[in-house]
Amino acid sequence: MREMRRKDKEIGTDEAIKLLTSCEYGVLSTVDNEEQPYGVPLNYAYKDNCIYFHCALTGHKINNIKDNPKVSFCVVGETKILPSEFATNYVSAIAFGVASEVQGTERYNALVWLLEKFSPEFVEEGKRHIEKKDKATKVIKIKIQHISGKKEPAK
Amino acid sequence: MREMRRKDKEIGTDEAIKLLTSCEYGVLSTVDNEEQPYGVPLNYAYKDNCIYFHCALTGHKINNIKDNPKVSFCVVGETKILPSEFATNYVSAIAFGVASEVQGTERYNALVWLLEKFSPEFVEEGKRHIEKKDKATKVIKIKIQHISGKKEPAK
Numbered sequence: 001m002r003e004m005r006r007k008d009k010e011i012g013t014d015e016a017i018k019l020l021t022s023c024e025y026g027v028l029s030t031v032d033n034e035e036q037p038y039g040v041p042l043n044y045a046y047k048d049n050c051i052y053f054h055c056a057l058t059g060h061k062i063n064n065i066k067d068n069p070k071v072s073f074c075v076v077g078e079t080k081i082l083p084s085e086f087a088t089n090y091v092s093a094i095a096f097g098v099a100s101e102v103q104g105t106e107r108y109n110a111l112v113w114l115l116e117k118f119s120p121e122f123v124e125e126g127k128r129h130i131e132k133k134d135k136a137t138k139v140i141k142i143k144i145q146h147i148s149g150k151k152e153p154a155k
Numbered sequence: 156m157r158e159m160r161r162k163d164k165e166i167g168t169d170e171a172i173k174l175l176t177s178c179e180y181g182v183l184s185t186v187d188n189e190e191q192p193y194g195v196p197l198n199y200a201y202k203d204n205c206i207y208f209h210c211a212l213t214g215h216k217i218n219n220i221k222d223n224p225k226v227s228f229c230v231v232g233e234t235k236i237l238p239s240e241f242a243t244n245y246v247s248a249i250a251f252g253v254a255s256e257v258q259g260t261e262r263y264n265a266l267v268w269l270l271e272k273f274s275p276e277f278v279e280e281g282k283r284h285i286e287k288k289d290k291a292t293k294v295i296k297i298k299i300q301h302i303s304g305k306k307e308p309a310k
Contacts, residue, residue: 005214024236025243027229029184029194039184039194039229041247043236059160074182074194081179081198083274086284088180092196119238129241 008154016093016149020046023075024118028053028142030064030071030099038064044073045113051095051142052102052110062138065099071142072096093149097142107139163309171248171304175201178230179273183208183297185219185226185254193219199228200268206250206297207257207265217293220254226297227251248304252297262294 004010011019020026029039040061044053051073055062065071077091102110108130115126130137159165166174175181184194195216199208206228210217220226232246257265263285270281285292 005211025231025234025245027182027184027194027231029182029192029227031186031190031192035186035190035223036225036251037184037186037192037227038249038251039182039227040249041229041231041245043243056160068190070191072184072192072194074196076180076182076196079180081273084277084280086270086274086277086281088198088273090180090196094193094195096191096193115241118236118243119241122239122241125239126241 004148004150006150006154009150009152011091011093011149011151013147016147017046019077019091019093019149020051020075020095020147023077026051026073026075028061028071028073030061031068032064033067043114043118045110045117047110047113049144051097051144052113052139054111054114054137054139057136057138065140069098069100071099073142087152089152091149091151093147095142095144095147097144097146099140099142102139102141106141110139110141111137159303159305161305161309164305164307166246166248166304166306168302171302172201174232174246174248174304175206175230175250175302178232181206181228181230183216183226183228185216186223187219188222198269198273200265200272202265202268204299206252206299207268207294209266209269209292209294212291212293220295224253224255226254228297242307244307246304246306248302250297250299250302252299252301254295254297257294257296261296265294265296266292
């Protein structure tokens with residue numbers, strides 16, 4: 001991957017992963033076979049260098065991923081506009097990776113990781129919900145190949 | 156553009172534009188010439204069916220846009236996790252369009268629109284800031300060709 005232009009604003013991999021672990025949603029960027037990019041927000045769970053999300057069986061992002069599994073995933077932490085400085089404070093991370101559908105145990109585990117992240121007090125009910133929606137749900141994994149993060153103000 | 160799968164969750168163009176007008180930042184999705192998507196957050200201003208942002212003279216997004224000006228731009232409004240429902244309420248809009256660098260009056264106007272949006276009480280100081288940073292700044296316009304929006308819960 002290319003290096004970041006502003007090295008002074010770069011955060012370390014650990015900090016980028018911490019942000020990725022804590023954010024509620026990120027924007028998945030994919031591209032179709034006519035080279036039209038598509039960015040869409042989604043809830044996700046991070047685990048062991050992978051990002052997991054679920055979606056319907058068909059749709060724009062699934063079509064794009066089938067044609068080209070290369071994706072990027074962007075999360076943004078707290079932001080604060082500084083009107084008098086013509087600047088914004090923020091922290092963000094961008095992961096690059098390859099998306100693929102997962103099955104079996106990994107698929108089930110990923111759905112439980114999503115439950116544990118978003119519905120920690122309803123995990124048992126959630127498992128019944130998983131069963132109910134099982135045939136209408138795809139689970140996608142993004143295996144992260146590179147992650148970078150940026151913080152403003154610079155260190 | 157392809158139609159949205161879940162028509163029941165679709166919001167109208169007016170509502171999507173309203174969201175685009177009010178959000179502080181969006182994620183710009185571009186693609187490089189090796190078909191690697193790249194999504195990056197940025198502050199922007201919306202005006203007359205166009206999205207304007209400024210950036211440094213060089214960098215990842217500028218390189219991508221030079222090779223392929225087709226982009227998508229995603230904004231997300233308020234989100235609310237509903238743990239017991241295994242769902243999230245949110246509103247989002249995705250614009251598809253073509254990016255190009257702007258010059259002259261349009262360039263200056265766009266920088267002032269950004270000032271008026273983010274630094275409404277410091278517009279005059281901001282104009283001096285624009286002058287100071289003039290040679291280090293590119294201004295990019297995304298001419299929107301299509302915009303769609305989605306709201307959860309469905310209407």
